[in-house]
Structures are given as structure tokens and as C-alpha cells.
């Protein structure tokens with residue numbers, strides 16, 4: 756029933772991936788009533804991503820904005836249908852609100868209370884790469900993610916992914932203009948801050964936003980563009 760609802764909304768289906776996650780015990784107390792999750796990824800346009808190899812372009816920024824809006828609408832549509840079936844759910848939008856972006860806690864930690872990547876690894880869709888990107892089996896990191904939390908369990912065909920499959924590949928580390936990663940391979944016991952300096956990354960995104968796009972936005976995308984898993988699945 757839930758699969759049918761999701762497939763009816765995600766059109767064309769070949770542009771999306773989705774999976775079901777058991778999030779019990781992984782989120783804060785405020786989410787206790789929603790222990791299960793749906794992870795949804797929309798693929799990014801290859802031509803636009805390829806052009807980001809040396810930094811963000813206006814086309815990439817436009818894509819980022821339009822996919823955020825699209826995913827927000829699609830996940831809301833799914834939530835409406837789930838609620839009709841008496842399933843309680845919460846739509847976690849792709850990015851964070853301006854209010855959160857400006858909060859002291861976010862500026863200090865660069866962490867949000869629901870990590871889309873965590874929902875995605877629990878759903879068995881992929882793993883975390885060396886520059887802390889989520890790498891999907893289908894499209895590599897060339898996706899944008901959204902999540903739905905709910906109170907209804909759904910059996911998953913995929914097993915949660917607990918460690919990185921990047922092996923010896925270091926291309927995202929070499930190409931990162933912020934030199935934000937140290938090369939450590941991720942597993943579920945590795946905290947982001949052990950292998951990735953999010954503040955260095957944010958400062959570079961901020962610089963790119965001002966210099967390349969003339970805007971107060973934080974955007975980069977080089978690690979997304981250079982990952983061989985994204986290229987392989989083109």
C-alpha cells in the first residue's frame with residue numbers, strides 16, 4: 756500500500772530512489788513517536804553536475820533550488836496520502852529553514868536534528884563517502900535527499916549499510932578546495948567531525964556563493980561532481 760502511494764507520486768519513477776528505514780533510537784526524543792522513515796532521493800541532471808567540476812554554476816544553483824521545492828511538494832503529497840490511511844507522519848524538507856540557518860546552535864555545530872543521509876543509509880540505499888556525501892548505489896552522490904518520518908513500520912528489502920565502500924579512492928579529497936576531509940573511511944561509529952571539517956566546507960561554499968553567484972548562499976558541489984560512483988552510473 757505504501758509502495759503504491761510512493762510510486763504514484765514519484766514521476767517519472769526512473770529519476771528517483773526510495774527505501775524504508777528503522778530509525779528507532781537514532782533520533783532525539785521529539786521524534787520518538789515516529790520511529791520509521793522513508794528516504795527519497797531525486798537524481799541531479801548529469802550535464803549540470805559535470806559542469807560543477809571546478810565550482811558551482813548558476814545552472815547548478817537553479818537546479819538546487821528547484822529540486823528543493825519539488826522534493827518538498829512530493830513528500831508533502833505522500834504525507835497527505837499516508838494520513839488518509841491513518842499513518843502519522845512528518846515531512847522533513849531537503850534543506851533547513853532560514854530561522855534554523857541563523858540560530859546560534861546551527862552556526863556552531865552545522866548539524867540538523869534529522870540527517871537525511873542517516874535515514875538513507877538505514878534504508879540501505881548507500882553509504883557515506885570520504886567527504887561526508889551520501890553515495891547511492893544507483894546515482895552515486897548525484898542526488899538530493901528528503902525524508903519522511905512515520906509511526907508505521909514497513910519491511911525493507913534492503914539491509915542497512917553500515918560502512919563505506921569507497922575503498923582507496925581519494926578523488927573527492929584531492930579535489931576539495933577546502934581540504935575538508937582527512938581520508939578516514941566512514942562507518943556507523945565514526946562521527947562526521949572525525950573525518951570531515953564541516954566549517955572549512957561551509958567557508959568555501961560561502962566564498963563560492965559570493966564570488967561565483969554574487970549571492971549570500973553557500974554552495975559548492977565539486978565533491979558531488981567528481982565522484983566516480985556518480986560518473987559510473989551516468
Ligand code: B12
Pocket residue numbers: 781819848849850851865866867868869870871872873874876877883886887888889890895896897898899900901941943944945946947948951953954956957960973974975976977978979
Ligand atoms: C548542515 C548541512 C551542511 C553543512 C555541513 C555539512 C555536513 N557534511 O555536515 C554545510 C553548510 C557545510 C553543507 C555543505 C554542503 N551540503 Co549540506 N546539508 C546540511 C544539512 C542541512 C544537515 C547535515 C547535518 O546535520 N550534518 C551533521 C552530520 C552529523 O550528519 P550528516 O553529515 O548528515 O552525516 C552523518 C550521519 O548521517 C552519520 N550516519 C549515517 N548513517 C548512520 C547510521 C547510524 C546508525 C549512525 C549512528 C550514524 C549514521 O554519518 C555521517 C557522518 O557521521 C543536510 C540536510 C539534512 N537535513 O540532512 C544538507 C545536505 C547534507 N547537504 C547536501 C549538499 C549537497 C551539500 C553541498 C554539496 C552543497 C551544495 N548543494 O552544493 C555541500 C557539501 C557538503 C559535504 N561534502 O558534506 C546534501 C547531501 C546530498 C548527498 N548526496 O550526500 C544534503 C543531504 C541536502 C539534501 N537534501 O540532499 N551542508
